[in-house]
Amino acid sequence: MGLLNKLDDPYEGGGIVLGKVEELLNWGRSKSDWYLHFGLACCAIEFMAMNASHFDFMRFGTIPRTSPRQADFIMITGTVTFKMADRIKVLYEQMAEPKYVISVGSCSNSGGPYWEHGYHVLKGVDLIIPVDVYIPGCPPRPEAFEEGMIQLQKKISQQAIFNKRKKLGIE
Amino acid sequence: MIQYLKNIWSGLSSTFTGMRITSGHLFVKKVTIQYPDQRFPIPSNARNRLVLTPERCTGCNLCVVACPVNCILLETVRVVPDDPHQELYENGQPRKMWITRYEMDFAKCCFCGLCQAACPSDAINHTTDFEYSAYDRADLYYKYQTLTPEQAAEKERLLAEFKAKDKPAVAKKTEKAADHPVTAAPDKAATQTLTDKEPAPEA
């Protein structure tokens, strides 16, 4: 278990020191995101274009990893079919915590153009794995990918690590 | 033996050629557009977020018919002549149809532009805005109607009263309006995730 899991304990106290530590940890997680690229269809081509020089996804501190074990977030770019859905579940489970999911494009958001008659298309990847950010578009512009990435970084940097229940007001 | 030496030479020389080329690129001006700070001008006809201008929409249903993915939901109610609340279109004509529901699911839209081409009154348009990613799928479900549900119910009641008064004239038209292909609103239960995860912070 990683450090995060050990500290993931809803104990009281800590105060300002833990607050600063939490800020640092969140900063590290949000600024260094290694991704497992899950290229499935059209969106994957725009994803490659976003990795290319004009848009340069690496600016955000992302590094492509081919092994799910080393990835921090997975980008589902394209149509998820039933044949593929089991694999996605497995891959997601193989990833190490903390992990995030970005769903890109209409197809993985909801089945997209295939939601109505697509007998072999999963109607949204959120039916099988939890999704953190949805990026609309068919396919989205490369800038839209980056905007989604910024949204994810925002989300990570506000996450509660310590005193989780206290912060969220759950008792 | 000569072939062997030649191979070694070609290996070395092509490596040096490659390194020369890559080193040439080290110091040229970079082409990267640093997105949130710098922006590439997007052509005005780019097809991104769809926006409906309710003041122009006549409720003609053509966009719904044109849409290949059926991601538009449109419900209209005819304006009855004795409604105290009358409205004008943007071009000054009196409104004929109340748009009681106009909803678009951007989680499904395929951004093909067919609805825009089909619209006779230029009410539905693709804009150049692409920055609307969401933490929740329900946030991608856009509602464009200006009437509140209570108002819509009121309009329907008015129409029913009017129909009861003047039955044969209107019956035909309402039937047609009810015939629209209707999309299902996103199922709240379906968007719930399997694993329990930290809830998203309030944006």
Added chain:
Amino acid sequence: MSPQEIYEKLKKDFGDLVTELVDVPQTDPYIRVQPSAVFDICHSLRDDAGLEFDYLMSLSGTDLGEQLGVVYHLYSMHHRHKIVIKTEVSKENPLVPSVERLWRSADWHEREAWDLLGIRFDGHHNHIRILLPYDWEGHPLRKDYQAPETYHGMKVS
């Protein structure tokens, strides 16, 4: 060779097994044949001098309502001529001889026709589904196809 000439040649060789030549403007002319003779006719189309259709452009299955059709679009690299062969089988017993041994490109096309339309090809060496999962039920391109409710616990529609 024009479709008319090809038709006459086939008619001479195979007699009643070759049903008719359909040629209407704005469409591709096609020759309708009996399903039992598909392999022999294709064999002769591929190997006979003057025909030499060495390239199978496409093999499509169609649902014609009562019957299932198989359409072969052939092309000759040598003579640069084309012909369309069409055959129809009943939905109860959709059995067509496989032409996979003549053109290897028919291999996947026939598997696809089986997968999506349920047309069986006699003599195919690997007659399994190609696009859909191996445990899928039904043939989706049939007009009367009803998609299943769920697949492996995931909602289909």
Added chain:
Amino acid sequence: MSEIKRMDLEYSQLDSDRMRINVGPQHPSTHGVLRLEVEVDGEIVTEVVPHLGYLHRSFEKHCERMTYQQIIPYIDRMDYISAMNNEWPYVMALEKMLDIKVPEKVEYLRVIVSELNRIANHQIAVATFGLDAGAFTPFLFYFRDREYIIWILEKLSGARLLYNYFRVGGMAADIYPTFKQEVLDVVAKVRKTNAEIMNLLIYNSIFIKRTAHVGILTPEVAINYGCSGPVLRGSGVAHDLRRDEAYSVYDRFDFEVPVGKGEVGVVGDSWNRNMVRVNEMEQSCRIIEQAIAQMPDEGDVTALIPKRIKIPKGEVYMRAENPKGDLGFYIVSNGTDKPERLKARGASFVNLSVIPEISKGYMFADLILILGSIDIVLGEVDR
């Protein structure tokens, strides 16, 4: 727990020499979601079984439910790298059935956008092929140039990748004033980068060692397997529908059909297949330059588009030269505004079927390169 699981393995049943490796469906270099079941003897590939369908999006079912106009967005999503080229045979087939003769300007515009898209497609093909070989930098150089082409196509059609630009009888939108100059500038850039990549990648000694004499496809096998496009031409067969069938206005241009010459390696190997694509980019540049010069300025490209398309009963098979090969559409019309049956014969689908044949006996690392040299798009394979 783990001990019990290990006991389940029957070691006597395992062939100790052979190992079965599952490449994909999520693998960095299967160009999408293809799954190859590979049996290797050490590093030597003894058997390859492709498993398709991981991107089967029920395209043909959708076509039966859509009007002819609504099908075009779905056709874009078939071979999403070269959407312009995809739309063309479909539109041509409908025009043939409706007996529409499109204006000159439309024909030229179609040629230009299709050839631009062909260049973009080949850039991706060569770039990812280099990436399979481990060269990352040429990949990004090609993608940088592709961006300029995409910008032109976006200005024309409004979308970056899935254009929905072709219409029956015309095009969705007219050209913009600086179009011709921008296209010529892009052509110059394409040529410059190509010259650079020649030295950086194509003639690099390691790249040659990796790709030459690998995955040899003889012309007879290629024709029998129904291969087309650069795969077939790499084997030395000069089959190009732009020349052989000369649809549209292709008979007015002076261009060559590049074939694999065996300058390095032998005819039909991976290097030659790849080289055909590089040469085709140059030929496309030539066609674009001629088309720009000949293109009439006046004329409305949207004039002949019918409001509602109703096709008379009948059927037609139309094919055109896609960057990947022959793309054919078999359309059966029942007289309504929706087709009875629409079958797409994807070039990638047919080209991919040759993989088990040509990858046996090569090393596992070669298999990846052979797959890369075929240049498949899974959207077209699985549809």
Added chain:
Amino acid sequence: MEKTNFIWDMFGTNIWTVLAVISLPLLFVLVYALIAILAELKVSAWIQERVGPMRTGPYGILQPIAEVVKLIQKEDITPDLSSKLLYNLAPFIIFTGAYAAFAVIPFSEAFVPAGIDVGLFYVFAIGSISAMGIVMGGWASNNKYSLMGAMRSVSQLISYEIPAALAVLSIVVLASSMNMQEISRAQTGWFWNWFIFGGPGDWTKVWVVPFTLALAITYFIASLAETNRVPFDIPEGESELVAGFHTEYSGMKFAMFFFAEYANMFVVAAILTTIFLGGWNSPFGDFMQGPWWGAMWFISKSFFIVLIQIWIRWTLPRYRVDQLMYLGWKVLLPVALVCFLAISLFVMIK
């Protein structure tokens, strides 16, 4: 033991100075690895006309620190079917192998952690430990890709050890010492005294200059292969073997592999610097010569070699495994052997 360690000279040999001597290279490795990771990201970006990491600190210079902060937090997965002990031990062994080599690296004329007389021998001996770690990691992961990657990696390491050792041996013959400090000292003076240019001596050394040059290139190529860098990154070739022997590793254990890779890059660069490029000597005679300047020269020379390794990585495609063996056994080994014989002959005649 020779006194070439300023800490011992100043404070004597006791437990605290030993700890200081041990931790100094560790500190160096950590700082260096962060800089090298950033350099890799930035150089690759510039070559590809990109800008690289830009949004973590000014111009992205805090990027490697963010990576470390992130990697510490990651969950540490041990696959269920793996061999747990070996799996967990492997990253430490690999890192130990890389780090132990720093013991004999002569950073400066006044500082080498352990100035033993058989320094070069020690480096080669300790280098094989990482091979053990790779096999352990690959085998214990219970993953086909990992196993294949590990096998390839070890065969590659062993094949390329031989030409590298021959290249080093030739210099040992020229310098007649295996002590890295001695070898550095032998090259004092202007840059033509470096062993890449035949070492110190009169004009007769022109006969060995071609051979030492060829040896330097041979050693460089072999060192690329030993550290699994492009064009020899077959063990972790993304397009074939997902991530090679560390496919199953995550979190801090993966970070160990990561650090070990960059530490190894520095070790081979340092050896190249020491035996061919004059070690801590200034290239210009007495100009900027001295213990502190020496450290500067040594580190900058080594870092330059690391930069060349990065540069090559983003230029070339990768070899296939049999071609790699061909290059190792049929090209580099004969070349190194011929050079070794020629140099030995020259030393004998002289």
